[in-house]
Amino acid sequence: MTEVIDGNAVAAEIREDLSDAISTLKQAGTVPGLATVLMSDDPASETYVSMKQRDCEEVGINGIHVELDNDAPADELYETIADLNADDEVHGILVQSPLVEQVNEREAFRAVTPEKDVDCFHPENVGRMVAGPSHARFKPCTPHGILKLLEQYDVETEGAEAVVVGRSNIVGKPMANLLAQNDDTGNATVTVCHSRTENLEAHTKRADIVVAAVGVPEFIDGTMLKEGATVIDVGINRVDAETEKGYELVGDVEFASAREVADTITPVPGGVGPMTRAMLLWNTVKAASEQTGVDVALP
Numbered sequence: 001m002t003e004v005i006d007g008n009a010v011a012a013e014i015r016e017d018l019s020d021a022i023s024t025l026k027q028a029g030t031v032p033g034l035a036t037v038l039m040s041d042d043p044a045s046e047t048y049v050s051m052k053q054r055d056c057e058e059v060g061i062n063g064i065h066v067e068l069d070n071d072a073p074a075d076e077l078y079e080t081i082a083d084l085n086a087d088d089e090v091h092g093i094l095v096q097s098p099l100v101e102q103v104n105e106r107e108a109f110r111a112v113t114p115e116k117d118v119d120c121f122h123p124e125n126v127g128r129m130v131a132g133p134s135h136a137r138f139k140p141c142t143p144h145g146i147l148k149l150l151e152q153y154d155v156e157t158e159g160a161e162a163v164v165v166g167r168s169n170i171v172g173k174p175m176a177n178l179l180a181q182n183d184d185t186g187n188a189t190v191t192v193c194h195s196r197t198e199n200l201e202a203h204t205k206r207a208d209i210v211v212a213a214v215g216v217p218e219f220i221d222g223t224m225l226k227e228g229a230t231v232i233d234v235g236i237n238r239v240d241a242e243t244e245k246g247y248e249l250v251g252d253v254e255f256a257s258a259r260e261v262a263d264t265i266t267p268v269p270g271g272v273g274p275m276t277r278a279m280l281l282w283n284t285v286k287a288a289s290e291q292t293g294v295d296v297a298l299p
Ligand SMILES: NC(=O)C1=CN([C@@H]2O[C@H](COP(=O)(O)OP(=O)(O)OC[C@H]3O[C@@H](n4cnc5c(N)ncnc54)[C@H](OP(=O)(O)O)[C@@H]3O)[C@@H](O)[C@H]2O)C=CC1
Pocket: 142, 165, 166, 167, 168, 169, 170, 171, 172, 193, 194, 195, 196, 197, 200, 213, 214, 215, 216, 234, 235, 236, 237, 252, 272, 273, 274, 276
């Protein structure tokens, strides 16, 4: 029987475990604080940011939300980030992507002080992650969440053939790097595929673990997978549908055909998405602990 990974359940467990660490911080006089910054009219972004704020409330993190005018000059965003960098009540800062076009996204991510960069987008933190486990400060939320899911469902990464489809800075690139690291959650043999890859199917068909982060609805189907594979679907695509909202969420994997072949598979929604949010809380608690020098046990 194919096992369908329950990302909501694993994320709920992590939130539950984090509440102990949050209590420890509170007893020492610190309420962990996470600032979310939105400068975009992308409708999905508003949904994500409000979900992140709701998560904060649930676990006892102080959620601070800053929303900027879409036609404000880029400097307004930089000033906001500078204020949050200097604010002792803020331990983590997330600048929601995508940003309006007048802002250079790379520059905006660089403006977040590395200590508060809970997305792990700052080049200093990316470099530290790539340098290896003993150097790393944060792991980026989506790949980190995927590693937790693999661990929870006893999917062996050591020696596994892993194929990551997509090489974005937010998902594909760090995912491939973490899976290849000499670490308990790594030691896989990793192939990175992208839009210039020839014969994608030849790669995915060999893989014990496929991570799909492409942004194309149902791009990977069962015929492209090896029998018994683990399939991690990162894609969140809104496709028109006759639902109340006028759309439904579809992954980058064609779930129906893939589950026939796969041993273990994540659904969309309810797979990777909730884990991304849980690991954001995780990174915020870690950031608060490091900034205050109060030791906490992280799940
Ligand atoms: N669940 C979650 O928590 C998250 C979900 N997402 C979702 O994951 C998906 C991917 O996001 P993200 O990584 O930011 O997307 P990007 O658009 O930044 O990257 C997509 C990657 O897919 C590659 N690609 C595109 N078309 C093809 C193709 N035909 N064949 C092979 N590779 C292809 C691109 O190649 P190239 O580099 O050559 O252009 C690129 O590397 C989206 O649906 C997004 O909404 C994103 C973040 C978190």
